[in-house]
Amino acid sequence: MPDPLLFPVPPSIETPRLLLRSFRVEDAPVLHEALTESIVELRRHLGFLSWVAEEQTLQSAEVRCRKAEANFLLRTDLPFLAFKKGSGRLIGSMGLHRTDWTLPKTELGYWLRSGETGKGFASEGVIALTTWALNVFGAQRVELITDEQNLGSRAVAERCGFGLEGIMHNVMRAPDGSLRNSCVYARLPSAA
Template identity: 30%
Template structure:
């Protein structure tokens, strides 16, 4: 199984069938919170829904279009992170994630994103990684800024989530900027 060790307490693992039974109750518990910013929670609720999600994710991984990982914190599944829209021609990908509300503020997402960026720029040879977040999602926008990403712009009316139409802030990080930042350490 593909795994990335972030810290002793945080691990990223490529999604697998056995995770479906873990996702369903977690997302059910986080339904209201996740639905503020994400469209999929109202459509993905049962173990069978998550089985389909895992299978689709594994097919996209096999096709080199995405890398979707579960986030484990202290051996418990607590969220998801992935690289999607991987374009090997343009050497570009997008990063996305979600985390249980009660675990926010512990650095789990920022550290997990750093590990995925390392994977994107190193293993996958990407030259650019984007992060898109709702304009009003200050927590995700702060993650992008902590990662050293630059705001590229705002896309108006980019996504419908529940009864709202959201604008998206688009952030990006170039491989050269990532390398420069990490060579200073």
């Protein structure tokens, strides 16, 4: 496997309706707006993530953008912002996370702003990133891990050809402190 820093990860990927583009610091205002609109829903299923749990401010959005931009360049994380073509509206974020460059494998994660769910954008972006990961990056495994109670994300995984491999019990805490389960989905090259 080549040095990850030299691997040609595209700064943007297009789908019929979306532009997936790496973060830039100047995206902070639109990111803040999308997060503020969606934070209640995000905390319901992703409250265990530090950036979701923290207070949402313009400054925290700027920090998130700077970290995402740096991580992308260093290839320690490959996050993209998802913009609707035509309007340029930020509708969420999708990315390849916890990548093991030696296997290689990666985990696909995403969130959509509350006003853009149910329109097929998540599936469109997930298919684009999965296709890139399997066919260009050469991933031998793409995982998608979601809260067992997040029926929307589970439906996206299944629509995009991910198979449920199992349920991990008591692996995260909900915002109310209760223990939650995670569903582990995966796609392999043979399923591409």
